[in-house]
Amino acid sequence: MSSFFTTSGAQKKRKRAVTTSDSPKKRLAPSSTPKPPAKSRPASNKTIERDESISGSDLESDVSGDEILDQESDDAASDESENEGETAAEKRLRLAQRYLEKTRQEVDDFGFDAEEIDRDLLAERLQEDVAESKGKIYRRLASELDFAKADHTQFRWNSNTVTGVAVCPPYAYTTTKDGFLTKWKLQDLPKDQWPQTTRKKPRKPPAPPKRKPERIRYSRSDPKKAKDKMFKGHTGGILTVKASQDGKFVVTGGTDKRLVVHDAETLTPLRAFTQHRDAVTGLAFRRGTNQLFSSSKDRTVKVWSLDELAYVETLFGHQDEIVDVDALAQERCVSVGARDRTARYWKVPEESQLVFRGGEKKTSKNVPAGSAAHEGSMDRVAMIDDDLFVTGSDNGALALWGTHRKKAIHVVPYAHGIEPPLKLSEVSAEANPDPKVIPAPQPRGITALRTVPYSDVILTGSWDSCVRVWRLSEDKKKIEPVGILGSSVDPAASEEGASLINRSAVVDNQTEVAEGGASSSIVRGIVNDIALFERGDRGKDGLCVVIVTGKEMRLGRWKTMKEGRCGAMVFEVPRFPKQQKKMTTEESNGEVVMSEDED
Incomplete structure (x- = not known):
């Protein structure tokens, strides 16, 4: 047995450094020879105190240092020979590892793994990003949003027809036929806007x-500068407007054949492009970029790069004026050619196009005999994802198209119903006119169309005093009705999909209501455009919808409403409250079972 007299001087010196010296270098020096148990216990008082502080503060454990000491004393017979020569740092590491192992065993017993939950959330987010990069629909928002309880606020400035609206949170931009571009600041919702729950x-x-x-600022076109080629602004009415996602640019197109790029902050015109030979009717930004597509009555679609403020190329193919265009993330766009009754899917890098022909006559049992059902003009288009898009026509047909099929996948006839029949006295001035002179009831055309990108939500507008909400079916083959924005009317669908004819009842010449007693006074006027954005991270706080209305259509005056109102409305669509899940524990056969109770 080793003693004080037989121990070498170097070992004596190291032992004195451990017991008396506070130098970290000497305390952390490795020991090659085991220490006697009788001598090491009194000399490790400071070490034990230090370990107690680690287990109580650094590890944030409810296990005290005395419990650890007692546990070690119980296992001293088995661990003493292995841990005799360890330093204070090695002992702290061993205790920390033991605590983590104990915590891991407790977590495994209850079946809860925070790392696994984080991994699942990350995997879900990555799946959404991959789906968006591939251009596929990946969200089902129609069942999560409460469209019936949407709050609405009306606002207006001048009394001219509002033709277009664009949003870039928290701002909205509206245009009018008399050449005004106005910037508005939308309402900022409080953090506790939507329903919350507590434990009680x-x-x-x-x-x-x-x-x-709040109206921030505005700019107006100057007709006196029509002959000035150096003028950077508009010289006539404005028909459409779009804002870039980065908030730098606001682009407008008008009847003066000009496409004007404005600074989004000040609405100062930066440059006016005059390459179009007729009125600019539609604009669409490529998602996430400053690449712009514009459509015109000159039957062309032009591509622009706003980062360089430059013209890129022109796409030819339509046989009639192009009235609308839309685009998403990929370098592709979809346009509709009015009375050529075609929708064209442009693949810009490949320099090719796909042609989708409409104009087919659709009949329905709910439609009165002799009513006009032929599609005369494709007026609106919106993309759902990079393979699916929807179109709206003057005969009220809402059609779903896919890039892998030339014919429409599904058509909803008379999506906004038909006009009430005219009175006999309004048709003829004769004393006893023949009832046959009354023309067939006409359908309400779709004047506005918008979708939430990569989701199943579709919004349409007309002059039936409401904005209707639709959803894409799970198999992506049908369009199903959801409801009316801001109204609790239940739009029960027929087998054809969503024929609303049988639910339109005439009250008088000015006012109509649908079955169920809901008034049609939510929207006053013709809905000329719809813009929307999701509040919060990926729409967790709901959906904001902005619509603009007027007494006449944005492209003409063949339909007017004397009772209409020129202005705009903001709808705040909340989400349904999430079902709160309470985790309860039940012990069965000595095992802990986790069960879920839904409120």
């Missing part, structure tokens, strides 16, 4: 005040 009982915060959007 559900609690719903009060609704936010219906504050009207």
